Amino acid sequence: MISKFLSLESEKKNRILNAALKEFAQKGYKNGSTNEIVKSAEISKGLLFHYFKNKRELYLFLFDYCIEVLLDDFYNKINLSQSNIIERLRQFSMVKIKMLERYPDIIRFVEVAFKEDSIEVKNEIEERTNKLSDTNLKKAFEGIDVSRFKEGIDVEKAINIIIWTFEGISNTEIKKAKLTPLGKIDYDRIIDEADVYIEMFKEWFYK
Amino acid sequence: MISKFLSLESEKKNRILNAALKEFAQKGYKNGSTNEIVKSAEISKGLLFHYFKNKRELYLFLFDYCIEVLLDDFYNKINLSQSNIIERLRQFSMVKIKMLERYPDIIRFVEVAFKEDSIEVKNEIEERTNKLSDTNLKKAFEGIDVSRFKEGIDVEKAINIIIWTFEGISNTEIKKAKLTPLGKIDYDRIIDEADVYIEMFKEWFYK
Amino acid sequence: MISKFLSLESEKKNRILNAALKEFAQKGYKNGSTNEIVKSAEISKGLLFHYFKNKRELYLFLFDYCIEVLLDDFYNKINLSQSNIIERLRQFSMVKIKMLERYPDIIRFVEVAFKEDSIEVKNEIEERTNKLSDTNLKKAFEGIDVSRFKEGIDVEKAINIIIWTFEGISNTEIKKAKLTPLGKIDYDRIIDEADVYIEMFKEWFYK
Amino acid sequence: MISKFLSLESEKKNRILNAALKEFAQKGYKNGSTNEIVKSAEISKGLLFHYFKNKRELYLFLFDYCIEVLLDDFYNKINLSQSNIIERLRQFSMVKIKMLERYPDIIRFVEVAFKEDSIEVKNEIEERTNKLSDTNLKKAFEGIDVSRFKEGIDVEKAINIIIWTFEGISNTEIKKAKLTPLGKIDYDRIIDEADVYIEMFKEWFYK
DNA sequence: AATGAATGAGCCTTCATTCAT
DNA sequence: GATGAATGAAGGCTCATTCAT
Numbered sequence: 001m002i003s004k005f006l007s008l009e010s011e012k013k014n015r016i017l018n019a020a021l022k023e024f025a026q027k028g029y030k031n032g033s034t035n036e037i038v039k040s041a042e043i044s045k046g047l048l049f050h051y052f053k054n055k056r057e058l059y060l061f062l063f064d065y066c067i068e069v070l071l072d073d074f075y076n077k078i079n080l081s082q083s084n085i086i087e088r089l090r091q092f093s094m095v096k097i098k099m100l101e102r103y104p105d106i107i108r109f110v111e112v113a114f115k116e117d118s119i120e121v122k123n124e125i126e127e128r129t130n131k132l133s134d135t136n137l138k139k140a141f142e143g144i145d146v147s148r149f150k151e152g153i154d155v156e157k158a159i160n161i162i163i164w165t166f167e168g169i170s171n172t173e174i175k176k177a178k179l180t181p182l183g184k185i186d187y188d189r190i191i192d193e194a195d196v197y198i199e200m201f202k203e204w205f206y207k
Numbered sequence: 208m209i210s211k212f213l214s215l216e217s218e219k220k221n222r223i224l225n226a227a228l229k230e231f232a233q234k235g236y237k238n239g240s241t242n243e244i245v246k247s248a249e250i251s252k253g254l255l256f257h258y259f260k261n262k263r264e265l266y267l268f269l270f271d272y273c274i275e276v277l278l279d280d281f282y283n284k285i286n287l288s289q290s291n292i293i294e295r296l297r298q299f300s301m302v303k304i305k306m307l308e309r310y311p312d313i314i315r316f317v318e319v320a321f322k323e324d325s326i327e328v329k330n331e332i333e334e335r336t337n338k339l340s341d342t343n344l345k346k347a348f349e350g351i352d353v354s355r356f357k358e359g360i361d362v363e364k365a366i367n368i369i370i371w372t373f374e375g376i377s378n379t380e381i382k383k384a385k386l387t388p389l390g391k392i393d394y395d396r397i398i399d400e401a402d403v404y405i406e407m408f409k410e411w412f413y414k
Numbered sequence: 415m416i417s418k419f420l421s422l423e424s425e426k427k428n429r430i431l432n433a434a435l436k437e438f439a440q441k442g443y444k445n446g447s448t449n450e451i452v453k454s455a456e457i458s459k460g461l462l463f464h465y466f467k468n469k470r471e472l473y474l475f476l477f478d479y480c481i482e483v484l485l486d487d488f489y490n491k492i493n494l495s496q497s498n499i500i501e502r503l504r505q506f507s508m509v510k511i512k513m514l515e516r517y518p519d520i521i522r523f524v525e526v527a528f529k530e531d532s533i534e535v536k537n538e539i540e541e542r543t544n545k546l547s548d549t550n551l552k553k554a555f556e557g558i559d560v561s562r563f564k565e566g567i568d569v570e571k572a573i574n575i576i577i578w579t580f581e582g583i584s585n586t587e588i589k590k591a592k593l594t595p596l597g598k599i600d601y602d603r604i605i606d607e608a609d610v611y612i613e614m615f616k617e618w619f620y621k
Numbered sequence: 622m623i624s625k626f627l628s629l630e631s632e633k634k635n636r637i638l639n640a641a642l643k644e645f646a647q648k649g650y651k652n653g654s655t656n657e658i659v660k661s662a663e664i665s666k667g668l669l670f671h672y673f674k675n676k677r678e679l680y681l682f683l684f685d686y687c688i689e690v691l692l693d694d695f696y697n698k699i700n701l702s703q704s705n706i707i708e709r710l711r712q713f714s715m716v717k718i719k720m721l722e723r724y725p726d727i728i729r730f731v732e733v734a735f736k737e738d739s740i741e742v743k744n745e746i747e748e749r750t751n752k753l754s755d756t757n758l759k760k761a762f763e764g765i766d767v768s769r770f771k772e773g774i775d776v777e778k779a780i781n782i783i784i785w786t787f788e789g790i791s792n793t794e795i796k797k798a799k800l801t802p803l804g805k806i807d808y809d810r811i812i813d814e815a816d817v818y819i820e821m822f823k824e825w826f827y828k
Numbered sequence: 829a830a831t832g833a834a835t836g837a838g839c840c841t842t843c844a845t846t847c848a849t
Numbered sequence: 850g851a852t853g854a855a856t857g858a859a860g861g862c863t864c865a866t867t868c869a870t
Binding site: 030 | 233234235238319322324325361365367368372374375382385386404407411
């Protein structure tokens, strides 16, 4: 029945999508209420369950949909011909940040979904996440030129350090944002911060 | 009434503690069921609420209790006279890993609690977490000798990179372990892995 | 959602109304059980709370509904052009008695509601009661001709005596009825009884 | 076991009595909590049920005890040689008021008990109340001299009117008191008010 | 396609009462 | 006498899901 949902008129489809997105992003799987979703999407209870067999299917569909939207946009914005890995990782950070601005609800939902603990969806989400990492890591580092690294550097480990560091920066900033009244993320500060680390990595790893 | 609970005979106390721990670790605050807890602790409904005013008090008590257990053990195992920061961080990683073996449920619970989103306990948990970070970061880096770093290195950022890398290693290994049938963590591999990174850091950051 | 309830098919609506009425009349607010109500109305738990947000809203709705029914009928039966106060009070007593026959459950519920002590509804009920007294006392004594009273009589106090006496008669008779096996009220006796008092009052107060 | 309770040392007995009195006066039978009673009487749960088989027995005992205290004091204060009925009724009012000041908790409890609706105790209370009325009405009007009434007056009805009027005054004043912030009853006003009615009755009924 | 009334299992919590000590 | 841990039924309420229309 999801196919029927997909061929729905755009306006109503989006109303449903957004309502569900917001509800689950805010309250997680178990706590998210289909009641609230239909209310805020202004459709009837029955209709939701006409398109989606149950809450679980809706949630999982939403996850797949979000990932698709994000990945699509992500790779459109990445210049895969840039072979310098540090520059490419910098691009990743930039694009991530731009996407946070563009799809705040989707990103919120996906973030929350990643840490979802409800047994009912947990495994399914983890499975999809793992599949994603595999394919995408490969794609993300396609065409990377490794010859710039100093000899003697364990390249794989170096890349790990870079990735983990960028993750560390994001997480730290998000945590900070949570403590401020409005929860606004200061993107410019993150970019500046990241640049300092990037310089350190270049000096350390590159010839 | 929590005091009454604390002076309970060890066996029953542990039955209750473990039942609650497992339930909340698996399903989070909102989804965790006191029904299940009493069932698996083999006590009556009434008794749980004899000791704990409500679900929220039980959850928060559990959190405090777990943190106490973990911190106690953590600082017992750390040699605070080791002033070399990389060595101290290596100690942290080792101890963390040992604790994962020793208190798997407690650690699982605390991890889940940190990301708990239920409005009913979220703020309380965040507050406690912040208090903890403040006191413990200071304690953890007490007596650290910074003079070993090369001149020109941004020490704060260097430490961040080290910390995030160790976190990255742990998370990666835990993820790997989840995918294996028994979910066993291969501690020796982690230690070896970490050692390689440590050598890199020493070379990079130290005189 | 009460509006939905109101536009329900008469038969089911009445089943719910009567079930709630009887339960609360018998056991009061706190002790009245929504479980019992749904059981005796033969509807599901969920449905009751589909129509009424919670027990409190159901109770208060019931009160408003009863008052409306009673007042409507009351003023339909009173001849407001009768300006003789004693005659009007006699009418009141007669109508009251007729209504006791017609709406025994409603009257029972309202009586119990007036003396309800549960903090959760007490104030709300009192507030509504006060509003009612204000408007209705005026309406009840509209167009009353006071010139028939002997000079020197404190009219206000005289009216009080008359009202309290009629109340005393009703209460006494109701108490008597409770002691008889079937609890039947002997309306004819009450009317005769009241007439004797009315004669006394006329002689005493009127010119 | 109640006999054991009665021979308890005065201080503890009163602690229990008062705790129960206050709890039930405030919350009624069903809502009154034995938990609260033992807590405020500072005795153990078990002890309460050692003396009283169950909550019901405690409640009913309390009722009997209160009635006994009140009646004892009442008749001590009434001058049964006063044969003028209006004067005797005036005495009743005075004594009632004095007792309200002296035993506020007991009176509150008894008032609430009279209107108690819980099926578990309702009938028992009603039965006792009826027995009381019978014996006490006789005692209250013992030695009344009826010869002062004008001829042609239906004495029984006249007395009813007087009683109901005094009840009406009290109820009205209590209602008024409830609406003022502190709920204080203005005894002097009630006395003055009653006196006016008494004068009316004397003029009307007496030779 | 679309509605929303109806269901009932499950949730957290309270409480009188019992009983081993 | 005295304790208080232990019980479990019952309470109000929520919610995903179904189904007749």
